Amino acid sequence: MAHAEITLAHGGGGRLTQQLIERVFGPAFRNPALDARHDGAVLNVPAGVRLAFTTDTHVVKPLFFPGGDIGALAVTGTVNDLAMCGARPRWLSAGFVLEEGLPMETLERVVRSMADAARAANVEIVTGDTKVVERGKGDGVYINTAGIGWIEQPGTIGPAAVRPGDAVVLSGDIGRHGMAILAQREGLAFESPIVSDCAPLWPAVEALLAGGIEVHCLRDLTRGGLATALIEIAESARCGIAIDEAKVAVTEPVRGACELLGLDSFYVANEGRCVAFMPAVQADAAQSLLARTAPGGPVVSIGRVSGGPAGQVTLRSVLGVERVLDRLSGEQLPRIC
Amino acid sequence: MAHAEITLAHGGGGRLTQQLIERVFGPAFRNPALDARHDGAVLNVPAGVRLAFTTDTHVVKPLFFPGGDIGALAVTGTVNDLAMCGARPRWLSAGFVLEEGLPMETLERVVRSMADAARAANVEIVTGDTKVVERGKGDGVYINTAGIGWIEQPGTIGPAAVRPGDAVVLSGDIGRHGMAILAQREGLAFESPIVSDCAPLWPAVEALLAGGIEVHCLRDLTRGGLATALIEIAESARCGIAIDEAKVAVTEPVRGACELLGLDSFYVANEGRCVAFMPAVQADAAQSLLARTAPGGPVVSIGRVSGGPAGQVTLRSVLGVERVLDRLSGEQLPRIC
């Protein structure tokens, strides 16, 4: 009998660990660096290229959701963080924490999905690690990915490059990923057509760079959503940002779910949306480049970097009134009463 | 009141996540790349340098043990994997999975320890991530580190470079880390003076390379121990390896614990020991270089790469009889009956 479930022995470094590597990870991720089966991958970097290096652990529940799964997310999340550095995603590491009892078939599905996502994003998973934890010490599977990307252009993309007057362009509608997940959460579940926006952003970034846009900063709108991304940039860049609520697209079902649960879509996670900062004169050009290359809904210039107090993001409400956008304390709790 | 424990809100991407970064991670790991607070670190690589890239997730229990803790381990494990590629460890990522309810003070201790270990190993933690999982979905803290190292010498160090006749040099006594951990495990606990061997191996590797040793392969003896490391190399290198049991040093307390629980020290994990493969003519030189630079016990040439069947490791027992060394199925279970 083949093992139908992960046992502690699969993480013990012995024959079952080897089988897991040979039968599950190897076939899915095959590439020369991984095949060398050494303590790490050996990689060549072209001269003149700088590196971007990033990491994220993915702990999503449920593991499979409309529009993706933890495997796709683990790859996409990290390649997007590289893209946000203006880096061409190249290599990923994958660190699995498997809970004893995880169906082998679940792991295989997740791994296949990672492989597909890696192919789609044109990156290689070159090194990895697997640990198995006792039942009740995990939640099926957690996946850490770290990523290395190549920065081929000379400029620095990041909060430090943001300048007053910069345009803030949003690459699509917001709130899909978080709501696709929430729709499945025990105690709050609802039927919904909402599909996660999980998708790689590098093609869009590459188009901006190739199109001569002087990109100052990029940020994907993951945990904490659009609001948190803008606040973080405003704080790091020590500038103000003013945006216009009416310009931000939210689909009807995402709005419906937000209304029902009393949540604010500005704080809901996305996995295939970003904001881009560039000189205002290039905003139109950037918008049309993004419209052709970015995944998802309407690309809109939603605001400007202002001379306002450092770290302060202001929002013009649909009624035309300005207010500050504040960080939340933690995750949004459904506001029901 | 300051939060005495980690709550889900610390992982929500909001103000508490920010506080965690600013108050716990920031001060401990401070460096320019991390301070940029972007989606990833931007790093310069000197021309002509190749990279090594590796990852490991650390799930050790207890979190603190004689000779180390999960923080020290998370840094040391990854810098050692880089060293085993012949790479100078340079940059680490750190991905935390925190269980709701983790005492803040525990996290702070772990993080300080990581910072100390990083300083000792001369690496920078340049990018990171924190997730909080519900109580009962983790085990205090899991830490993934991915690492990037610089390979400055031209040769390739790895199983593929191993040649028949190569000497196999072991950098110290074995079995300490695994036994230091096991001594604390519920149901098996014993009092012991055994201290984990957790220590960085790069200085020893650097000494070998600087000393002109033609290092063919290096492998640290972590999960699965000496036996598994040798078997993996024999398999990847498609060669045989013959070693001599009597030459392998095991301290008295480690032996005592192994006898008591019916375990085999050859399969017990180490965190500061490695085997090095080099032409036999250089074995003596390598031994004396390692004796000066490697952490831990006696440095001994324990065997040779043989023309034997590919993937087969043979051990000459203390009685002089040869037998094969086999992979274990999973973790060793105490053999009591």
Next chain:
Amino acid sequence: MCLAVPGRILAISGADFFRTARVDFGGIVKEVNLACVPEARLDDYVLVHVGVALSVIDEREAAEVFSYLKQMEELAELAPPPPVDSSPPATPPS
């Protein structure tokens, strides 16, 4: 308190305390208890609070404020501008 949201009834089942509807809120669908609105029918909009429908929305009443505004607008076009009072103009801060 009392976040309540209007949604359209897609289907009705059960009876008594367990009378239940599938209700559509801008595309998402949730089960809602209809026991307090026995008059609610398919395609009606109901106001839902914590999973219980509290009212059937009166479409005619819903238009009232807009007819009022329209009326006011027409009046304004006929009448002279109102006298200036002591408060600042009701325009949002830019």
Next chain:
Amino acid sequence: MCLAVPGRILAISGADFFRTARVDFGGIVKEVNLACVPEARLDDYVLVHVGVALSVIDEREAAEVFSYLKQMEELAELAPPPPVDSSPPATPPS
């Protein structure tokens, strides 16, 4: 079956079914039940199986095999080599 390991008694406490010793095994120390070896004293070596001491090790008997071997050696030095039998020499395969 029956993995049992010799260790030295460091301290004794309790009585009856709960008579317990701290026993040293090459430096590591474990609690061991002594109820079956009432004769065991401090510094004695006991043979321990699953946490229970089953025997006090007899130091004199322990030397027996070695005196036997010594004796044999001395005999061998005096006597001529034994006749060769049909079995292969008892040397390990190299």
Next chain:
Amino acid sequence: MKFVDEYRDAPAAHQLADAIARRVTRPWTLMEICGGQTHSILKFGIDELLPRAVTLVHGPGCPVCVTPVELIDAAIALAGRPGVVLCSFGDMLRVPGSGSDLLTARARGAEVRTVYSPLDAVALAQREPAREVVFFAVGFETTAPANAMAVLQAHRLKLRNFSLLISHVLVPPAIAAILSAPDNCVQGFLAAGHVCTVMGLEEYHPLAAQFHVPIVATGFEPVDILRGVLDCIEQLESGRAEVTNAYGRVVREAGNPHAQAVMREVFIPCDRNWRGLGVIPHSGLTLREEFASFDALRRFDLAAVATATAGECIAGTILRGRAKPPACAAFGTRCTPEHPLGAPMVSSEGACAAYYRYRARSSP
């Protein structure tokens, strides 16, 4: 979304604001009762559309804010008992009790679950007969029918493992208490539209008459709120003090008789301690004797002993409309959503939290 988007229409809102500005001749102080309305006002910036002469103060209508400390403590204690699952609306989880809150209790091992509806808690009790499911039933009249329905369903299903920890409060006694205070400054009320959906307008007539204040049933969207303000100002400027309905699409004069019947079948009025306001006679609901077995306090033999509120918190003053949150010395410094001193900072509908979230502060 139909019946939502129309009422966020900017031109309509500005037209109403203009009408208010035209009508106002002198300063007026209005109180919106409901935390949901406070949230809307701050989020959309409705107060900034109003002429300076109109001041909106924020009432006690956040059930999360007014739940007394002793009941939070009881909820935490229950959640910590082996076998007990405490179910709660999300808002309640961060509200500080005397020593901790439900989120922290959960982090320490107590079993706390967020549900969307009390009926979900009933379903959970049915699904897991071996556990004790306690629903933390907070709320005003709006929520009372749902909580009553949960009891009726559980009773019908013969569940013996379901109970309510009740902190039910009623609006009219609170309005009476506010108006009776010697330092009252509220001149008109925007009544909570969803409370009125259930209860109708009847019980407000005596209040309007006795205290000579206009009371306008008001909805939650910008156009609704502005319409309510305009109605109120109209009355004030013309010297009237009537109960009117500016939320006709859901509020009927008689309310919802079915919902009232369900509520009355299960609950009877009782005295209640309001956090920040103290005990108000006949201001709450409790279970009728027939349903006493669903009362978590009795079932688990818990005494909810009143505890003193933190000295610095002026929640009571704020909930009575005598001050706005920034007037509190602790606001934004010692009291933040991460470390709230009082409930209005912790519920997302609480007035202090709304100001913290939607209004610029001097940086901490």
Next chain:
Amino acid sequence: MKFVDEYRDAPAAHQLADAIARRVTRPWTLMEICGGQTHSILKFGIDELLPRAVTLVHGPGCPVCVTPVELIDAAIALAGRPGVVLCSFGDMLRVPGSGSDLLTARARGAEVRTVYSPLDAVALAQREPAREVVFFAVGFETTAPANAMAVLQAHRLKLRNFSLLISHVLVPPAIAAILSAPDNCVQGFLAAGHVCTVMGLEEYHPLAAQFHVPIVATGFEPVDILRGVLDCIEQLESGRAEVTNAYGRVVREAGNPHAQAVMREVFIPCDRNWRGLGVIPHSGLTLREEFASFDALRRFDLAAVATATAGECIAGTILRGRAKPPACAAFGTRCTPEHPLGAPMVSSEGACAAYYRYRARSSP
């Protein structure tokens, strides 16, 4: 380690092997009873030191290997019950029952803990009075005193949440069964030194006499085992069939009377089903009626229904010394430690596992 290292001395071992080689004049087949000895023999390569004329075959002395499938199934069933913690020695966790094993059961949510000693399970029961602690009491005579002590301690501590799932077996009936088989080939026995430590040598005299076989109480280290072989060969070559003691430092002629007393107070002999060998009369131990409340089978009203063994596994033949593991068609291919078909492949002391681990195989 004192009393260990000396007995692994290579010159001493070689000297003994030489002595054996000198003494042997014709082929002899000896059986070591104990799995621990099998393990030592394969690990150190002791068999390869012996002259070709001496064949060591491997006996049934691995309690893990001979525990019947139905008891493994019972253990798995118990571990899966809510509130029950099944405690076991590490070796038992991978042994396949009819459908699963304890490790897999744990992965699926059953509560299984590895303990070092049955007394640790008693302590656990004392610490956690709300759980039912079941100890999976497997073992030969060596382990019986410890398991009996656990019962006596639990009885003394008045624990009502502790019980044993018993699979206790005895050596002499197994030797008798092996020798009685018409195809028996075993000419001399290395008796299990630690069993003799408890029981002494007395009960072996009748066996040696009846079947005319030498029986030598033997230890576990290379020098001990070789000394035992030498004694046995000496007897065989000189036509004697006596019970002798080659493990004098721990084995006394009368065994350990205190351990025997503890054992007899708690247990009485019974018939037992041995996995691979079938039922052997009076070959096991069970609880005396006074301690019946500590019997997990009775306490949880479990029937241990005997199930058929997998068709391909020749464990019975191997355990009787009629074949060595590589003779099994499934060995190393369809039967591996990851996917064992029979218990001797799964316990680290099992003969099949020892061969798999320590002897080169054609690669899978």
